[in-house]
Amino acid sequence: MAITSLTGMKDVLPVNQESWLFVDNWQRLEESMRRQGRLYGFREMRTPLLEMTELFARGVGDTTDVVTKEMYSFTDRGDRPITVRPELTxxxxxxxxxxxxxxxxxxxKVFGIGPAFRYERPQAGRLRQHHQWSVEVFGSQDPATDAEVIQIGIDLASQLGLNGLTVHxxxxxxxxxxxxxxxxxxDHFRPHLGELCPDCNERFDKNPLRILDCKVDRDKPFMATAPKSIDHLCDECRSHFDGVQRHLKSLDIPFEIDTGIVRGLDYYTKTVFEVIYPPLGAQSTVWGGGRYDGLVETLGGPPTPGIGFGMGLERVLLTLEKMGLALPPQPPLDAFIATIGDAARSAALPLAARLRRTGLSAELDVLGRSLKAQMKYADRLGARYVVILGDDELARGEAQVKDMAGxxxxxxxxENLAPWIEGQKAAAEAWSAAGDRPETQPENGGTHRG
Ligand SMILES: [Zn+2]
Ligand SMILES: [Zn+2]
Incomplete structure (x- = not known):
């Protein structure tokens, strides 16, 4: 019997069966995230998948669903309590x-890109291994930083074609x-303790803010009348919150105040936000984050403010798929070398190597297909040019090159093959940039040397 993958864990594939699991789209998205990071002055940071369990208990909070119900924790061979990271921050x-x-x-200013693991209930359709772009700024309390952190995500989304996002x-x-x-x-929840779920009864003493975030009790009538945090801010928090709004306005980022957002993790202070894409309907939150001014100190560092967000790559890719938005395709294969005869077959491998060394992508037949089958296969691979190499051509030091687009x-x-293909590519790009493309490319081997 064949072994399958684990529930809630997906394979990313080299073929486009479902676009959100197609590796080209993952690479495109990750490239966009790294590029965006560079533009905003963030450096990538790579940390291990495994950490001491205590890091998450103290950092994420031991009353959160993530820590109490969803972590992959185990004791290693050295008897240490270890957890596979449920988030990157x-x-x-x-x-x-x-x-x-x-x-x-x-x-x-740092970011991480990589997997995080949570033992989610499969019926909720949530993944147990998901991937995050985690963007963090340490050492700035300036509300301009909050706005900048919100903006980097909005900019990325709009480059992917997700426009009209609203920040809550x-x-x-x-x-x-x-x-x-x-x-x-x-005081507000005390008379309703009997109506709250068992988890919320525990949260009542440890962290009553979490009650506002409860998925079970969310729609009960006394939830809507609960006191709002923004009505009880100190002067510093109030002026910080005003500052964030002022900066978002200066960046033309649409936002609305949403007092129901508390976020699922304990470490947040001051700003919390979720970014909503209204066309998605009920499940319209694409990503969220917030400020965590006490977290560095909680984890044993000097007092250091911080703010960040985690954007789920699956969430973004599924949203793009749902909206019928495609990421730009990978560049096609430059050349397929089709061969007729034994001498040509032996010459194909070093010829492909020569093309690859000049930066052109090249493929060749290794299954002994007929010329017709090789042409069909080259077409399937999306080859731009097919180099047809027969024993006679080889003896003359030449090849027939077929332009698959015409x-x-x-x-x-x-000996001129690589510069000839480069020249043709450059000419085709120039034509397509000019919005026109001739039926036949200008011919003349070797004259387009760049
Ligand atoms: Zn509850
Ligand atoms: Zn305050």
Whole structure:
């Protein structure tokens, strides 16, 4: 019996069966994320998949669903409690502290791209291995940083074709104003304890803010009348929240205040946000994040403000698929070398190697197909040119080159093959940039040397 993949874990494939699982789209998206990071002054950081369990218990919060119900935790052979990361931020913070990056000129702007693991219930259709672009800024409390962190994601989405996003914004206060707000929340929920789910009864003492985020109790009537954090902010939080809004306006980023957003993780302070794409309907949140000014200190570092977000790659790719938006395709194969005869077959491998060394992609037949079958296969591979090599041509040091986009066939000297293909490509690009393309490319082997 064949072994299958685990529930909630997907293979990303080299063929386009489902576009959100097609590797070309993953590569395109990751390239866009890295490019976007570079434009905004972020550096990539790569941290291990495995961390001490305590990092997440302390960093993510031991009352969150993620930590209490969803982590892949185990004891390793050295009897250490280990967890496969359920998100990337905690590991990035751990590394920031461990390598004393706070001693460098601040802020530290970093991002990570990679998998995270949560034991989600399969009926919710959620993945147990998903991938995140985790973008973080350490060392700036300036509300301009909050706006910049929101903007980097909005810019990325709009480059992918997701326009018309709305930012839902909230502030959940700080250690100065939150204790008072917590008491107000407890006063509000105390008469309803019997109606709240068992989890919320536990949250009531440990972290009543979490109750606002409960998926079970969300629609109960006393939820809508709960006190709002933005009505209980201290002066500093209030002016910070005003600042974030001012900066978003200056960037023309549409936003609305949404007091229902508390986010699923304990470490957030002040700004929390979710980015909504209305055409998606009910499940319209594409990504979210927020500020975590106490997290670095909680994990043993010096007091350092921080803000960031995690964007799910699957979520973005599924959204693009759902909206019928395609990422730009990978460049086609430059040349397929089709051969007739034994001498030509032996010459194909070094010829392909020569083309590849000049930066042209090249493929050749290794299954001994007929010429007709080779042409068909070349077409399937999306080859731009097919180099037809027979024993006679080989003896003369020449090949027939067929332009697969038209009907033209050219006689080209083998030693000029690479520059000839480069020249044809450049000419075709120039034509397509001019919005026109002739039926037959200008002919003349070797004269387009660039
Ligand atoms: Zn405050
Ligand atoms: Zn509940």
């Amino acid at each position: 905690a590991g990035l913070v751990r590394s920031f502290i461990e390598h004393k990056l706070y001693a460098l000129p601040q802020p530290t 914004l909230n502030s959940i206060g700080c250690p100065v104003c939150r204790p008072d707000y917590r008491e107000k929340l407890k 009907s033209a066939q050219h006689q080209v000297a083998l």
